[in-house]
Amino acid sequence: MDIALIHVFNALLYASVLFLIAGGLSLIYGVMRIVNLAHGNLYAFGAYVTAWLVGYLATSVAAGEASGGAPTWVLLALLPAGAFAAAAAGSLLEPTLLRPFYRRAEEYQLLVTFGLLMIIDDVIRFLWGPYPLSASVVFENFGSLTVGDTLYPTYNFLVIGVGALAAVFLWAFIYRTRFGVVLRATSQDMRMSQALGVNVNRVYVQAFTLGCFMAGLGGAIIVPSQSAVLGMGVDALILSFIVVVIGGLGSLEGALLGALIVGVVREAGITWFPEIELAVLYLMAAAVLLVRPAGLFGRAA
């Protein structure tokens, strides 16, 4: 029974982080019809920024005071830094690199983001070197909770909470605010909303920044429990592809459901069929594409 509970928590943990990454990817596709292959790298970027800040503060303050580093609440307050850094990067990238491509064929959009993927990969390597960066201080300071007879890290509950909160906030943001109305209108008919006086360029920057913020937040909250490593971006991209393909490209509800499905299947896969865990995920994505190409929640393309 306890084991089952642990499995459920783990599945929710995966799902929260995946929802943040894939939700951002889906949001960007929904609004500007671009599949951003560099999205996973922005997630990695967020993870690296947070790990670097937390690691730096934890050790430098420890050297000064010999008291075990800055207090946990300071480090915790610093976690979102990665998300803001990714958002800032996104707000710079969209107008400079992506804007010239909206009118051109999809091939070019995929290629330019593929080029971006290679560039960001190496920028990260240049800034932080080839070794993993850890922010495990935060994770350790939180200790663990007793679930039945077993221990479970408290920090993981925080991650699940952030994922759930993000989903609620995003829903409220998109369905209950003026900005959300403009965003949905632009996503449904860009020309019509432009004719009605919407500044489409601004909406695009905002949507892209928000998408990158989510990716960065995903990286920032997961980095204390795992380390930031090279290649984490590409892995995350592929998993979030599966999520958005299952849920439907451009749909946030789809991203949430897709993230939950992938979270559960991954957890089950790691426990019972580790050899074909990834293959099962990809086959699921392929099967959904074949039966419902627009995904479970997608609009017909």
Added chain:
Amino acid sequence: MTRLTAPAAAVLVVLIAVPWVADQYQTILLAYGLVMAIAALGFNLLLGYTGLLSFGHSAYFGVGAYAVAMMVKYLGVASMELHLVGAIAASVLVTAVFGIACVRYTRIFFSILTMALSQVLWSLAFKFFWVTGGTDGLRVPTPTLLGMVTDKGDKIAFLAHAYYYYVLAAFVLCVALMWVIVNSPFGRTLQAIRDNETRAQFIGISIWRYRWAAFMLSGVFTGLAGALWVPLNGLTTPDILHWQFSGKIVFMAVLGGFRTFVGPIVGAVVYNYLESYAVGYTVYWQLFLGVILVVLVLSLPTGIVGTAERVWARWWTPARPREEAR
């Protein structure tokens, strides 16, 4: 056709002369380039001529390569010709199955589906290490060519001479075959489908069937390239099945210019040099190539060959009499 015969013959002479004038390293590097050119040529039958962007061609390259490695490991086959036959058979099988699923879609869904399916193969090669060697890959010794043992103890000399000519012959055959395919009624039909799907359907073309055939042909060329690549590398690893390898193939086609026949060939050879030298000079080679790719799609979307053609036309058209220019 006649316009191209003389330059093509000149290029062939140069390619034949390479092992005699260049050192072994350069010759082997060029052999890699020619192998990748076959892969890019096959890939471009889909992108350039059928209008489908596959982000999963690593799958067929990898199937070709792993088919060879498995034949060596489990059947003890050493003959390169049998390797090629096996690789072709394996890629026909895989492309036929994948193709049925993929050609029902176009545009972004086609790209994602091909990518997802190639990742299935990657994860299998990665996880089933007792069959595929996992990340260590499978070692492949030098094969026999045309039934003869041409490797007399010096593997480098073998690769830079006998094997180079073997690759060159395969390359010439593939280019000739692809030229025939794209200029045949079949190839013209593919271009008609690319340019206007609805009209092609109206004149009674079974679009699905043509796309499927193109998908298989494209994958088989790439699979053949994978098989030819194995002896050069001496090792197959799951890297060649990963979708980033597909990205490289796309890069090659776009670098050379996917709207032209020779574009992918030029792109593959140039890319091969770029990557080899960039990797040799800096650990940040990805950054270097990424910048090239971004600049390329921003400012020179027609690639090397397309741009060269435009420059050529600007210089030469005014000099000609008007009738001839038409």
